[in-house]
Every structure is written in structure tokens, then in C-alpha cells.
Amino acid sequence: MNKSTAAMTSPQQGRTFYRTMVLRRQVILLGLLGALFLSFCVDLALGPARYELTEVLSALLTPGSVSEQISVIVWQIRMPVALMAIVVGASLSIAGAQMQTILSNPLASPFTLGISAGAGFGAALALAFGVSIVPFAVDYIVPINAFLVAMLTALMIHLLSMRRGVTIETIVLLGIAMVFIFNALMALIQFFASQQALSAVVFWTMGSLTKATWPKVWVSLAVLAIAIPLLARHGWALTAMRLGDAKAESMGVRPRRLRLQVLMLVSLLASVSVAFVGTIGFIGLVGPHIARMLVGEDQRFFLPASALCGALILSVGSVISKMLIPGTVIPIGIITSLVGIPFFLFLVLNQKKSIW
Amino acid sequence: MKDIPTFGGFKDGTFDVEQAASLKPDVVFMNIEAQTATEDAGYEDKLAALGIPIVYVDFREDPIKDTPASIRLMGRLLDKENEAERFINFSNQQMARVTDVIEQADPERPRVFIDRAGGYSDDCCMSFGPHNFGDYVRIAGGQNIADDIIPNTFGTLNPEQIIASNPQQVVVTGGDWEAYVPGGAWVGVGPGADMTEARRKLEALTHRTAMTGIDAVKHDRVHAIWHQFYNSPYYFVAIQQLAKWFHPDLFKDLDPDATLRELHERFLPLTYQPGYWVSLEAEDE
Numbered sequence: 001m002n003k004s005t006a007a008m009t010s011p012q013q014g015r016t017f018y019r020t021m022v023l024r025r026q027v028i029l030l031g032l033l034g035a036l037f038l039s040f041c042v043d044l045a046l047g048p049a050r051y052e053l054t055e056v057l058s059a060l061l062t063p064g065s066v067s068e069q070i071s072v073i074v075w076q077i078r079m080p081v082a083l084m085a086i087v088v089g090a091s092l093s094i095a096g097a098q099m100q101t102i103l104s105n106p107l108a109s110p111f112t113l114g115i116s117a118g119a120g121f122g123a124a125l126a127l128a129f130g131v132s133i134v135p136f137a138v139d140y141i142v143p144i145n146a147f148l149v150a151m152l153t154a155l156m157i158h159l160l161s162m163r164r165g166v167t168i169e170t171i172v173l174l175g176i177a178m179v180f181i182f183n184a185l186m187a188l189i190q191f192f193a194s195q196q197a198l199s200a201v202v203f204w205t206m207g208s209l210t211k212a213t214w215p216k217v218w219v220s221l222a223v224l225a226i227a228i229p230l231l232a233r234h235g236w237a238l239t240a241m242r243l244g245d246a247k248a249e250s251m252g253v254r255p256r257r258l259r260l261q262v263l264m265l266v267s268l269l270a271s272v273s274v275a276f277v278g279t280i281g282f283i284g285l286v287g288p289h290i291a292r293m294l295v296g297e298d299q300r301f302f303l304p305a306s307a308l309c310g311a312l313i314l315s316v317g318s319v320i321s322k323m324l325i326p327g328t329v330i331p332i333g334i335i336t337s338l339v340g341i342p343f344f345l346f347l348v349l350n351q352k353k354s355i356w
Numbered sequence: 357m358k359d360i361p362t363f364g365g366f367k368d369g370t371f372d373v374e375q376a377a378s379l380k381p382d383v384v385f386m387n388i389e390a391q392t393a394t395e396d397a398g399y400e401d402k403l404a405a406l407g408i409p410i411v412y413v414d415f416r417e418d419p420i421k422d423t424p425a426s427i428r429l430m431g432r433l434l435d436k437e438n439e440a441e442r443f444i445n446f447s448n449q450q451m452a453r454v455t456d457v458i459e460q461a462d463p464e465r466p467r468v469f470i471d472r473a474g475g476y477s478d479d480c481c482m483s484f485g486p487h488n489f490g491d492y493v494r495i496a497g498g499q500n501i502a503d504d505i506i507p508n509t510f511g512t513l514n515p516e517q518i519i520a521s522n523p524q525q526v527v528v529t530g531g532d533w534e535a536y537v538p539g540g541a542w543v544g545v546g547p548g549a550d551m552t553e554a555r556r557k558l559e560a561l562t563h564r565t566a567m568t569g570i571d572a573v574k575h576d577r578v579h580a581i582w583h584q585f586y587n588s589p590y591y592f593v594a595i596q597q598l599a600k601w602f603h604p605d606l607f608k609d610l611d612p613d614a615t616l617r618e619l620h621e622r623f624l625p626l627t628y629q630p631g632y633w634v635s636l637e638a639e640d641e
Contacts, residue, residue: 067569068568068569073520197537208479325507327504327507327513329513
């Protein structure tokens, strides 16, 4: 997009232009980071137990000096939720960003490929019938089931995609087929489930951060910490993938292998997130698109911007979901969609250049 | 019992009107929740064409208000009007044993948290708004902390809200959910329950984050009661037991266990099996 302008000017001007562009993108990243930090602080400061800011601060800085109740509220209830919002938002958004990249499809996300639907089905099996896929770790059967089914889905899509004549468009279609299969299986579970289990399943499918606990935060954070450097290492190759397989191959990228590696990695990211907090739909689709509008396709900026956008949307959603009716928690999936989609539409309709 | 055919639910659209018609019933009873879906599907007209009326009853949406009318209606249709009236009278008498005392003494109302199906999932905490168990708590002389928070009958509380409200009494609803959540943290109260086990699991629930430092846990005012009272014409037994927990001094002589036993002996073909509730405070007595 900017290459043509740069080509018509002298090398000196080009260099200046490039430096300004990089600087502008760095400023955008810093701005996102600042907004995220602000949202995180608000998430910690607000809650139905109306503590003063100073009380929350002292609970954070000197946990020994405050009453047990306030320290439990800040450290065991608000903190895991606030962190989980950021980690899950970033994970889902990165997962969506890289799926869009490797499949060259603006509609790709953990949801359109059936990975989230698979996780939802696994969780529903556990919630409605107590069916565990692995015989141990009974306390964690819901997330473990969700994770296993999601990974199986990703593997199945991969195996099918290995067949001769399967193109990336076919992969997206396979994913959509998966979504419908799992939705039907889910409906079948709801058909047989008890009233009590049904409400648990429904609540789970709407997504909720209130299930966040410290161990879950650590696991999700660990997965994110493993995935980001691995993806960043392939940054240039992934940027090249956006030019099409043939061009990428001419630059020394091996598209099929890269696609498999990235697919497995993002499945891991998405399924762990979905396993812990339920299905929070739209982050994986919209986070990366907002990031792309802000900083473009270059993975050096696109990857961190996607992570920050996703984290920011979910963090703001978390604040709204608990403030709308104080004392109760509106499932965050509803909030992120209701708040995020108008914002997304605003960006899309006001975009001057083509976004894909 | 196993020869009785089973039906799909109406809410999820699995009621089979053909099956219903082929069994040639004299009348079809439906829960009031299914009314919209039933009318929507035009089943009222379809069954009416076969001369089968649909009758809506309610024991769940607003049990206090609708149960007597529902029982009376069923009594009339089943030609057991006297039994229905006797049951309603019994229910009213048993209710009065609580309402009269509360009205007269007008005691201070303890703050109550109803932990709906506590331990069923690790998500905390499902509760009741101002209806159903919310009604029961109010009638029994308590104040439901979720009254102003949950707009309808069912809802979920922010765990932080429970610590902030600092309830003086916690009532967990429970039942034997082994078939749904094997080995789950739910409290398996109900007919013939293992009380030692139920008590152990109730105690375990008090260690959840949302229960940190609340008065109810400090003073062992944590109780569990059969969840199905939320959907049962025997709700007055639950109200008696709640009243006894909230105001032990006022209701020293009230014996909900005897009420439930009498109900079985007078109205049910089943033998009474205790085990419908358990409390942590029992240890002190």
C-alpha cells in the first residue's frame, strides 16, 4: 500500500517515511498498552463491595495491613478475573490473528474453525453427564474435556487438509462443517440434560470470567508465554504468507509446515482459553481486525497489537459486565459482543482504505 | 412406574403432540412455563380438535401464589376435590405456624444467602431473586441478600457481593446429583440421605473463596436443604425449617420433621424417609 509512494521518492525520503511509520506504530502500541493498564486498574478498583481506592491500593501493596475480607476480595476474586480477562483476550485474539494469516481468510477465527465449538461440546459432556474423557483429575473434567475435544478437532482438520487437492478454502469449509456438527451434538446434550445441568451448560456457553482462579491464570499465562515467542520467531515468514503460498515459497517459507505448526499452536491457545472461561465468541475475530486497521500486516506490530486489542476489549468488557447490575455478573460474552460489535462496525465503516 | 410413558419437554420443543394424542388422555397437564411455546405451536387447537384440553399448573414460577390453585384444579379434574381441599388446608395451617409468629414477633431479619445448588459446578454462586426460595426466606423471617440484585427468580451473584453483604445465614440447596456430576461438591440431602456425608460436604463448601470471613460461617449458621422444595407443593416444610434456623428461639416447638412425616402419612402412598436437611450448627446442640 505504501510501497508505491515510497518508490517514487528518493532513498532519503523513503527512509524518513519508514522511520515515521515505525514510530507511529510504536506509539499506537504504547497507547494500547496504556489503555490496557488503565482498564486493568479500573477492573481491580471496582466491585460490589465498595472499597475506597486507597483501601484497594493498600491491599495490593501491603496485603498484611488490611482486613482478611478486603485482601481476599482483591487478591482472590478481583485479581484472577482481571488477569484472566487480559490473558484470555490476548490468547483468543492472537489465535484469530494467526488463523486469518495462515488461511488467508478474514473470517477465520477459533470459532469459525470449530475449535471453540469442540471445546464447548467437551465441556457440555462433562457438565451434563459427568462424562470424563480421561479417568483422572475429576476436579478439572470440564476444562480437560474441553481442551481434548478442541485439540482433536484441530488435528482432524489438519489430517483432512493433508489429503490431495485440499486448499485453504477447503480447510475453512471443513471448520464450518465442524461447527455445525458440534452445535448439533450440543443441542442433543441439552435435550437429554437435567434442568440443573442445562442452566450450567447455557451459562458456560455464554462465557464467564468468574470461573477464574489463580491456577487457571497461571496455566493460560504459561501457554501464552510459550506461544508468543514461537509465533514471533516465524514473524517474517507469516508476514510473507499473506502474499500467497507461491510467493511465500519463493522466499524460502514452507507454507504447509508453517501452517501446521501455527494451527497447532493457536488451537492450544484457543482451547485453553475456552476451556477455562467458556465460549467468548467474538474477540478472536474482531481483535485482529482492529489491530490490522491500526498497524497493518507486519507481524512485528500486528502480533503485539492483536494481543493488546483482544486483551483491552475483554478487560473493558469485564468492567462493564460487573458494573451493569452491581452484585451480579452478566456473562461477558454478551457484553463483549454488544459493546465490541458497534465499535467494530464504526471502525469498518469509517475505514478509508481497504482493510483486507 | 416404569410402564408410564415419558415425554419430552415443551421448553426445548421436544414434546411430541402425536404421542400425546395417541395415548388418548382425558386431559394434558402442562407447566405454566410451557404455555407460550404450546400456544405458539398451535397444540392447544390440535389437541382441542381431539377433545383433549390442556391444563396449565404451576409449582415453580410462583409456588406460594399458584400452588393452591393448581392443587385445587387437579383435585377437581381427578375427582379428588376433598383430598385437594384437605391438602390445601394442611398447607395453610402449617404456613400459619410460621407467618403468625413472624407477624406477631416482628423479629430482626437475618441476612440470608441462598446458595442455589451450591457445589454443583465450580462457578460461584447461583442464587434466587425475590421469588421462589426468595419468597420462602422472606416468609420465614429472613432477608435474602439477592432480593435487590437478581431481577427475576433465578440468577448468579458476584462472589464478591457475598463477602460484601456478609450474610448471617447461608442456605445451600442440594440433592443427589450423582448421575449428573459424579463425586461433585453438591450436598446430597433428600429422602434417606447419608447425613454424615452431607454434613461433610456442606462443611467443605464453606471453604470457598466467596464464603471468606462471613458471619454465617464464623457462627456455623450454614445449612443445606433439599433443592426440590423449589418446585414442590411441600414448600411449607422448607419454610418451617428455614424459620427454625433463622429464629431458633421463636420456633423452639416447631418440628418440620414431624410436619413432613404427617404429610406422608396423610397424603402420600410413600413411607417417610428423613434426610431433607442438614446444618452445621447441629454439632453444638
